[in-house]
Amino acid sequence: MELQQIGLQHPAASLVRDIQNNRTGIPRRTFVAEGLFENNIVLETGVPVETLLWCPDAAYSDEAKKRAAQLADRARRAYQISEKTLARLAERPNPDGLLSVARLPDWDPATFEFGDDALVLVTDALEIPGNLGTLLRTMDACGADCLVMTNRRTRMTHPKVLRSSQGMSIKVPSLDFDDVDDAIDWLKRNRFRVYIADTDDSVNYRELDYRGRTALVVGSERFGVSRPWYDAGFQRVGIPMLGSADSLNVSVSASVLLYEARAHKNGW
Amino acid sequence: MELQQIGLQHPAASLVRDIQNNRTGIPRRTFVAEGLFENNIVLETGVPVETLLWCPDAAYSDEAKKRAAQLADRARRAYQISEKTLARLAERPNPDGLLSVARLPDWDPATFEFGDDALVLVTDALEIPGNLGTLLRTMDACGADCLVMTNRRTRMTHPKVLRSSQGMSIKVPSLDFDDVDDAIDWLKRNRFRVYIADTDDSVNYRELDYRGRTALVVGSERFGVSRPWYDAGFQRVGIPMLGSADSLNVSVSASVLLYEARAHKNGW
Numbered sequence: 001m002e003l004q005q006i007g008l009q010h011p012a013a014s015l016v017r018d019i020q021n022n023r024t025g026i027p028r029r030t031f032v033a034e035g036l037f038e039n040n041i042v043l044e045t046g047v048p049v050e051t052l053l054w055c056p057d058a059a060y061s062d063e064a065k066k067r068a069a070q071l072a073d074r075a076r077r078a079y080q081i082s083e084k085t086l087a088r089l090a091e092r093p094n095p096d097g098l099l100s101v102a103r104l105p106d107w108d109p110a111t112f113e114f115g116d117d118a119l120v121l122v123t124d125a126l127e128i129p130g131n132l133g134t135l136l137r138t139m140d141a142c143g144a145d146c147l148v149m150t151n152r153r154t155r156m157t158h159p160k161v162l163r164s165s166q167g168m169s170i171k172v173p174s175l176d177f178d179d180v181d182d183a184i185d186w187l188k189r190n191r192f193r194v195y196i197a198d199t200d201d202s203v204n205y206r207e208l209d210y211r212g213r214t215a216l217v218v219g220s221e222r223f224g225v226s227r228p229w230y231d232a233g234f235q236r237v238g239i240p241m242l243g244s245a246d247s248l249n250v251s252v253s254a255s256v257l258l259y260e261a262r263a264h265k266n267g268w
Numbered sequence: 269m270e271l272q273q274i275g276l277q278h279p280a281a282s283l284v285r286d287i288q289n290n291r292t293g294i295p296r297r298t299f300v301a302e303g304l305f306e307n308n309i310v311l312e313t314g315v316p317v318e319t320l321l322w323c324p325d326a327a328y329s330d331e332a333k334k335r336a337a338q339l340a341d342r343a344r345r346a347y348q349i350s351e352k353t354l355a356r357l358a359e360r361p362n363p364d365g366l367l368s369v370a371r372l373p374d375w376d377p378a379t380f381e382f383g384d385d386a387l388v389l390v391t392d393a394l395e396i397p398g399n400l401g402t403l404l405r406t407m408d409a410c411g412a413d414c415l416v417m418t419n420r421r422t423r424m425t426h427p428k429v430l431r432s433s434q435g436m437s438i439k440v441p442s443l444d445f446d447d448v449d450d451a452i453d454w455l456k457r458n459r460f461r462v463y464i465a466d467t468d469d470s471v472n473y474r475e476l477d478y479r480g481r482t483a484l485v486v487g488s489e490r491f492g493v494s495r496p497w498y499d500a501g502f503q504r505v506g507i508p509m510l511g512s513a514d515s516l517n518v519s520v521s522a523s524v525l526l527y528e529a530r531a532h533k534n535g536w
Contacts, residue, residue, distance in 0.1 A: 041512075130398075134517045134520060137513050137516060137517055137520075138516060138517070138520055139511075140511030140512060140513045141507075141509045141510060141511050141513055141515075141516055142510060142511075143510035143511060164517070166513050167513075168511070168512075168513055171511075171512065204536055206531050206536040207536070239409075239527065240536075241409045242409060242410060242411035242530075243407075243408030243409050243410075243411060243436070243439075244309075244408060244436075244439065245405050245408045245409055245434050245435075245436055247409075248405060248406060248409050248523070249402045249405060249406070249432075249519070251517070251519075251520060252402060252405075252406055252519060252520060252523040255516070255520040255523065255524060256523060256524055256527050259507065259524050262510075263474050266508075268472055268474040268475070268508070
């Protein structure tokens with residue numbers, strides 16, 4: 001494979017740095033996939049690939065070479081980079097010579113389809129990218145249908161979301177609502193039972209009815225779930241807190257609830 | 269309260285910096301508590317306080333002043349510091365003028381006492397301080413009895429453990445074994461049912477017997493649970509993985525298992 005060699009100053013490399021540093025003004029839904037694992041997900045899901053940056057000198061495996069060729073075929077642009085440039089662009093050590101710039105799919109609430117037993121997680125004003133990523137990893141594992149984001153505070157394309165989700169941010173469908181009331185209307189129209197994670201005045205999470213379409217709402221790390229969700233009159237669900245801490249980490253509480261719902265739905 | 273004013277170069281301030289930067293050679297089990305929340309736990313639990321560093325100019329609340337006086341009474345040494353020095357020593361913004369150097373309690377496996385329905389978490393070679401802290405927060409919340417650490421890779425006094433545990437690293441008892449076999453003998457002698465978290469050849473976590481004393485073993489983020497635990501012939505427990513990711517974040521999987529055990533024990 002013969003590719004034009006570029007350096008750090010080339011616009012394609014600058015874009016990678018801007019994305020990695022979470023700068024503003026990057027093209028919509030654009031993220032950087034590093035290494036074999038993430039690029040395999042890029043290939044597998046068929047998401048659009050804008051640019052491949054390939055460093056043959058830093059490739060350890062035959063598989064990396066094969067994937068580089070496949071990515072080059074799919075990419076709008078493909079360049080070769082030096083080991084030094086790769087080291088400056090990659091976030092993690094040893095990305096096996098592979099960096100690609102790709103685009104997350106767009107999912108549309110108007111056309112999104114659910115089964116009768118769908119499981120949805122709503123994150124309202126979640127702030128920490130690592131928590132969002134950890135949740136996407138759990139959502140994949142428990143077979144949740146999609147993520148709904150309201151009062152969004154972190155980008156789905158943030159490098160830490162991709163890393164902590166182990167690439168699942170590329171796979172798990174996510175819908176973004178500018179207005180909480182639109183998300184509530186949408187859930188109601190789609191006949192979801194909606195539960196707000198909050199221990200105050202709540203039903204024990206083991207005793208809840210998880211039949212039919214279920215949506216679980218978790219809030220921001222500092223302030224919890226925002227007012228409009230409560231105003232809609234949804235039931236609260238609580239995980240008992242038996243010690244002196246007054247809350248769990250949000251990715252822990254959401255995961256416990258998601259797996260509880262899954263266990264009920266699947267009859268475990 | 270009249271205290272001697274010290275600066276950044278004073279040994280008491282240097283020690284704080286060494287602990288915050290996770291340097292080696294700091295005194296055993298010594299940690300830095302910042303702000304009202306953590307220092308309230310220090311006061312409440314009665315752990316030994318070595319040093320108080322108090323910055324009255326940066327105190328926002330009357331409670332902070334009251335706690336500073338109580339900490340000064342309890343501390344072997346107490347000093348006053350400037351806002352500038354506080355800013356250099358504190359990890360988080362606005363610690364309400366309060367920094368203390370305190371010591372975690374020592375718990376001894378030989379004398380540790382359990383009820384008949386005890387719940388223990390074993391972390392084998394866990395690497396990431398944030399994961400350990402998140403787990404301690406869950407352990408407090410679900411009323412687990414103690415943490416057992418084998419192949420320890422991270423210090424209980426690491427600032428990130430304290431922060432991500434929301435101070436629960438001061439409260440949740442933890443026992444540290446140099447040798448995995450000693451931990452296994454100790455659990456057997458204390459009549460624990462031991463389950464290894466591993467989806468391969470496992471029993472579904474919902475169907476397990478959690479009666480009596482229960483110990484759950486989770487492993488390192490990269491390599492899982494080490495050989496000796498398997499060689500001891502313990503049952504494996506699995507959380508079904510329904511997607512394409514092959515594992516959950518370790519603090520998520522351990523939390524799902526801990527709450528499952530608690531729900532069975534408490535008849536939820």
